Amino acid sequence: MSFTQEVKAELVAVPLEKECCARAELTALTRGASLLAVAGGKGFSLRYRTENPAVLRRILLLLRRTGAVQEKTRMLVEKRFGTRRLYLLALSHQDSRRVLTDQGMLVTTDEGEEVFRTPSRQVTRRACCRRAYIRGAFLASGFIAAPRRRYHAEWVLPDEAAARHLQRVMSHLGLAGKISRRRGQGIVYLKDGDEISELLKLMEAARAVLSFENDRAEKSLKADAIRAFNCDQGNLGRQLTAATRQTATIERISLARGLTALSDELEALARLRLANPEASLEELGQMLRPPLGKSGVQHRMRRLMKLAEEARDHTPGQ
Ligand SMILES: [Zn+2]
Known part of the structure; x- marks a missing residue:
């Protein structure tokens, strides 16, 4: 299992306590792991897509917890590139509207027009909900390199606006994410060991924090040993x-x-x-x-x- 997979396995098991946090986590998943499909004549359908079946189960749980889904959901499995599988959860038109409205992403204007927006600030107003939001964003599209090799965490978002939104939420939690673009997608990334450790703490991945800190300590011990060795070599040279x-x-x-x-x-x-x-x-x-x-x-x-x-x-x- 990669370090990213370990972190995700831990995150999908974080208990769902408050409804506000469940909504925030789900909103991040909607922003990072869904698309709108037009279902002929029946309006649009919100579809969550992920390669990780445990993440899909988490989405189902969050949908139930926030109470926005009332009709039957459809689970589909798409095969891609041979063995890679993509799991898909499709909501009915009415449920899709309820979920998006609940997250402040679908707004009906005074003229009765429906407009899609970035998630409402209301969703991430509280600190507990911001933590839940970055957890959801990580489940949707996050990656953390094995700490033994390098310090790097990133989120791949559908566009730059989504990346900027995540960057804002993170900055309120004291994480200074940077932005880059890759083939039209927006990337948010962290490269600092302390910040990645803090990120894991904020997302409540307690086990991952431990193993991250362990690897980090080992790495710095090794660096110390190399430094000491070089220093000995230097002394030997002087001698x-x-x-x-x-x-x-x-x-x-x-x-x-x-x-x-x-x-x-x-x-x-x-x-x-x-x-x-x-x-x-x-x-x-x-x-x-x-x-x-x-x-x-x-x-x-x-x-x-x-x-x-x-x-x-x-x-x-x-
Ligand atoms: Zn909350």
Whole structure:
């Protein structure tokens, strides 16, 4: 099951508590997953279409909960592209009018004319209903990429006006959806991990929030580990260049006046460095007899380097 399918499976099971929220969720589904068909002589028919049978069951439940459907509904299954199936729920003309009027999408003017509109603001006036609306919109046309791969959520709406409407509802919930167009359709999308997590919370997909946060934590742990590794590599690089510099300096002393001219403790360190060009100062300290701590080794190494500088300053021609 894809992450999107997991989220949807959880969303269709969110309990329907208030009628206002059921109406808001259904309105989003009407906006995002239905079309109007003209049924010859019998007026128009509102048809909900989805590839997900569980979403269709949810639509039926919402229609009953809002009480706008009184006549028989027709369920159809359309086969598309071989194995892909499209589930279709067709309402009678009267029911279609009732549903659309209830959602503020069908308005009768004073002249008795019927006009189709974007959903009434009334439907998403309350915060509870806004949450239900984005849940319905997600069931209608939402997609969330697996958080392990990338942070991306999007809704594909029939036109840009529908996308702008969803963007407005989302912005009232603190989600800053962005809009793009694709083949005449309006896309609303989110690309921020925090916002997608918040979206899942708002839609009441509690399990999905957990698995999303889990994946996110794992991802950031992995990133931390990579950062730490790169940092180690960096330190190793620095250590090597310092060691290379020391080796070169000691070789210069050796050429200029011989290592035996050094004091015993400096000579011992110089020989160890030449023999162990990749060892850290700490490791060199452990090899000394008696062993010496890192700061002690550092101190001796500094003296060695200073001697080399003096030797260079006093060597003519260098
Ligand atoms: Zn509500």
